[in-house]
Structure formats: structure tokens, C-alpha cells
Amino acid sequence: MKILIVNGSPRGRFSVTLQSCLYLEKRFPRHSFEYLNVGAGIAAFERDMAPAAAAFARAELVIFAYPVYTFLVPSQLHRFVELMKEHKLAVKNQFVTQLSTSMHFYDMTAHRFLDENFRDMGMRPIKGLSAGMEDLLGEHGRRELEDFLEYAVFCAENGIWDKDIPARAAVEPPVYECSLEPCKKQEGFDTVIVGDLREGDESLRALIKDFGAAYPYKTRFVNLADFAFKGGCLGCLNCAMSGSCVYKDGFETLLRDSIQSADAIVYAFTLRDHSMGARFKMFDDRQFCNGHRTTAEGKPFAYICLGDCAQEENLMTVLRARADVGHSFLAGVASDAESIRDVTARLAWALEHKYNPPRSFYGVGGMKIFRDLIWVMRGMMREDHRFYRKHGLYDFPQRRWPRMLGMGLLGAVMRSKRLRRLVGGRMNEGMLAPYKKVLDEM
Numbered sequence: 001m002k003i004l005i006v007n008g009s010p011r012g013r014f015s016v017t018l019q020s021c022l023y024l025e026k027r028f029p030r031h032s033f034e035y036l037n038v039g040a041g042i043a044a045f046e047r048d049m050a051p052a053a054a055a056f057a058r059a060e061l062v063i064f065a066y067p068v069y070t071f072l073v074p075s076q077l078h079r080f081v082e083l084m085k086e087h088k089l090a091v092k093n094q095f096v097t098q099l100s101t102s103m104h105f106y107d108m109t110a111h112r113f114l115d116e117n118f119r120d121m122g123m124r125p126i127k128g129l130s131a132g133m134e135d136l137l138g139e140h141g142r143r144e145l146e147d148f149l150e151y152a153v154f155c156a157e158n159g160i161w162d163k164d165i166p167a168r169a170a171v172e173p174p175v176y177e178c179s180l181e182p183c184k185k186q187e188g189f190d191t192v193i194v195g196d197l198r199e200g201d202e203s204l205r206a207l208i209k210d211f212g213a214a215y216p217y218k219t220r221f222v223n224l225a226d227f228a229f230k231g232g233c234l235g236c237l238n239c240a241m242s243g244s245c246v247y248k249d250g251f252e253t254l255l256r257d258s259i260q261s262a263d264a265i266v267y268a269f270t271l272r273d274h275s276m277g278a279r280f281k282m283f284d285d286r287q288f289c290n291g292h293r294t295t296a297e298g299k300p301f302a303y304i305c306l307g308d309c310a311q312e313e314n315l316m317t318v319l320r321a322r323a324d325v326g327h328s329f330l331a332g333v334a335s336d337a338e339s340i341r342d343v344t345a346r347l348a349w350a351l352e353h354k355y356n357p358p359r360s361f362y363g364v365g366g367m368k369i370f371r372d373l374i375w376v377m378r379g380m381m382r383e384d385h386r387f388y389r390k391h392g393l394y395d396f397p398q399r400r401w402p403r404m405l406g407m408g409l410l411g412a413v414m415r416s417k418r419l420r421r422l423v424g425g426r427m428n429e430g431m432l433a434p435y436k437k438v439l440d441e442m
């Protein structure tokens with residue numbers, strides 16, 4: 001079978017994910033492999049998509065191979081998907097699958113994002129493989145990788161693909177016109193709106209204007225479309241070692257002095273391709289210069305979205321999870337006059353009351369992955385390590401001795417039939433005793 005590997009890693013031939021593809025090529029000599037270097041070579045595809053179109057036309061199975069980057073795919077691969085759509089690449093009915101490597105931190109949202117875009121283009125997606133970064137180094141991981149390829153080839157050869165998610169027709173962003181009167185502004189809080197506002201984005205401009213009108217505090221605007229990014233994150237990890245990015249385009253100053261310094265942050269974007277667009281993704285990826293540190297913890301934030309974000313289950317998961325991992329209150333997504341009123345009111349209230357509810361599974365689970373990762377890599381990720389130690393984020397091994405002792409005693413008691421009968425009836429009472437104490441002491 002003719003297999004096309006779309007290498008979405010910005011690390012190009014130094015990509016860890018690519019090594020899995022090279023392994024498959026050696027392991028299955030009966031298949032032919034061709035490579036399209038889109039992660040590191042995105043600039044060339046911006047100029048000319050013809051080589052990509054030709055490579056897709058030759059392929060019987062396409063594999064998007066990439067690292068998971070900040071909940072989704074790297075901005076360069078995201079841009080390539082945009083280019084595929086802009087150039088209307090003839091990929092209808094083409095069998096496609098994906099192979100990612102990551103630390104399994106929101107790998108499923110990355111897969112779903114690509115899957116949704118494959119379906120938009122009429123491709124036939126086959127369930128992909130989300131491998132751990134080091135899986136190829138072990139026998140078990142190699143077996144899983146081989147099984148994955150055999151499964152994908154079997155599906156493509158037999159015309160089987162995943163039809164369980166219906167493709168949604170692409171919807172043009174709605175037209176929005178200003179309708180809200182500016183309210184009286186109060187002093188006290190600095191709120192920044194970070195937007196990707198391009199020429200001609202009049203509806204998004206109007207939405208942002210109405211948000212500012214309904215919000216009781218003054219806002220500042222940072223337009224990502226005006227910022228001269230030197231490029232997307234290269235995954236070089238220079239920032240992890242030296243604390244600063246290899247690009248010298250002023251991004252870190254913009255991030256720290258104009259965005260993270262605010263009391264509340266609002267992101268404004270037009271819904272495109274089930275996401276916030278490749279430019280916003282570039283902004284997200286470049287924030288890797290903060291490592292895995294929750295630098296905006298406690299600062300409430302919100303989104304302004306031109307488009308029906310509520311219908312985008314995967315994107316909503318990403319937005320909620322980002323807030324949760326960062327431990328910030330998400331005031332909501334404003335996309336029309338009614339939701340603007342709700343979101344601005346919630347954001348202002350959260351600021352005034354320092355409201356920050358506890359993390360849910362999205363954040364608690366995510367932070368445990370980070371915790372383990374930083375602990376293992378602490379020799380290199382010095383800044384992260386310092387931050388995790390300072391904020392007590394290394395919560396292992398659990399040292400809750402009284403609780404553990406209590407559980408040990410209870411286990412010993414429950415092993416005896418006689419004692420079990422005696423204590424069994426008092427379990428509920430025992431469990432509630434500490435809670436009752438709190439209530440009694442009130």
C-alpha cells in the first residue's frame with residue numbers, strides 16, 4: 001500500500017514521532033512510504049501547495065504524524081489543515097488516520113480536532129494511535145505500533161472507516177452588528193482582550209466592541225494579527241533549559257507585560273475549522289516559554305467567539321480544560337448580545353469577589369501528568385521544578401499518615417467476621433464524624 005506520512009512536528013527530521021514512522025517503514029517493507037514535511041516546512045506550503053496535492057493524489061492511506069501541542073496539534077500543522085481547505089485539496093474519500101506522540105495530556109482533543117477536519121474535507125478517518133513519547137523504546141509500544149498500522153491498512157483495503165461522528169457542513173461566521181449601549185465604567189481592574197482581528201473581520205470587531213460596552217471596567221486590546229511572530233513554537237526546548245525562547249521577536253515581553261499582567265484576560269476569535277485558528281494556536285504554543293507553570297492562576301478569563309461555539313463539543317472541552325488546568329475561573333463564551341451580558345457580568349463578579357472554584361477532573365488529572373513529567377525531567381526543567389516545589393505541587397508520595405493509619409486499622413478490623421459485624425453497622429457514622437465535627441463547631 002502507498003502510505004503518505006504527513007509529518008506535523010516542527011522538529012522535522014528530529015521528530016520523535018517520525019521515528020515511529022521510520023520504524024514502520026523498516027518493519028513493513030511491503031508498503032511504500034512517502035513523507036511530507038509540513039511541520040518544519042510550512043513556509044514552503046504557504047507558497048505552493050502543489051507538491052502536497054500531488055503527494056495526496058498518489059497515496060492510498062494518509063497518516064498524520066505529529067506531537068500533541070497544547071491540547072491540539074502544533075500551529076504549523078494546524079495551518080497546513082487550513083491550507084488544505086483553502087486550496088480545496090482533492091482528498092474526498094481518501095483513507096486517513098493519525099499517529100501522535102505525547103505525554104497523554106489532552107491527546108484525545110488533538111485527535112478529535114483532526115478527525116473533525118478530516119470529515120469536513122470528506123476524508124475517511126480510521127481511528128488513530130496516541131502513543132506515549134517513549135513507547136517506541138519498549139517492546140509493548142512497538143507491538144502496539146505495528147498492530148495500529150496493520151489495522152489501518154486492513155480498514156483501508158476493505159473500505160472500512162469510522163462513520164460514528166457525522167460530518168458537519170462548514171458554516172460561514174455569522175454577521176454581527178453592534179447593539180449595546182456603553183455602560184458606566186468603574187476603575188479598579190485591568191482587563192485585556194487578546195484577539196485575532198484581521199482586516200475585514202467587521203463582525204468580530206463589533207462583538208468585541210459590544211463586549212467592551214457591556215463590561216463595567218475599561219478594557220485594553222492586544223491584536224495578535226498585528227504582532228510580527230517570527231514563527232510557531234519549534235519544540236526545541238531552549239526555553240526549558242535557559243528560560244527564554246530562541247525567537248527574538250518580542251513575544252515574551254508582550255505575553256508577560258501586556259497580557260499576563262492583567263487582572264482578567266479575554267480571548268476573542270472567529271470560529272474556524274473547529275478551533276480558534278492557526279494564528280491563535282501559534283500564540284498558545286509560544287506560551288510554552290512559561291513551561292508548565294500556571295502563571296495566570298486565579299485570574300478569571302472569558303472568550304468572545306464569533307460563531308456557534310456551543311456546538312463545538314471538542315473546542316469547548318479545550319476551553320474548559322485550559323481554564324481548569326490553569327486554575328482560573330472561566331466566565332463563559334460570549335457570542336451574541338445575550339451571552340455578552342451574562343459573560344461580562346460573571347467576569348466582573350469573579351474579579352470583584354476573587355472567585356476561583358476548585359479544579360475538576362480536567363485540571364486535577366492534567367496537573368498530575370505535569371507533576372510526574374516535571375519530577376522526572378527536573379534536571380532540565382529547572383524553572384518548572386522550582387515552581388512545583390515552591391507551590392507544593394509534588395503531592396507524592398502521599399504522606400497523610402493519620403488517614404492511612406486509620407484505613408490500615410479499619411482494614412484489619414474488617415478482616416475479622418465478628419468485628420466486621422460489630423463495626424459494620426457504624427460505618428456511615430464513622431465516615432461522617434469529621435464532617436459532623438465541622439458542623440457542630442459552627
Ligand SMILES: Cc1cc2nc3c(=O)[nH]c(=O)nc-3n(C[C@H](O)[C@H](O)[C@H](O)COP(=O)(O)O)c2cc1C
Pocket residue numbers: 009010011014015016017018066067068069070071072101102103104105106107132133233234235236237285286288
Ligand atoms: C509547545 C509544546 C506543547 C506541548 N503540548 C503537549 C500537550 O498538550 N500534551 C502532551 O501530552 N504533550 C505535549 N507536548 C509534548 C510533545 O507532545 C512530546 O514531547 C512529543 O513526543 C514530541 O514529538 P516530536 O518530537 O515528534 O515533536 C508539548 C511539547 C511542546 C514543545
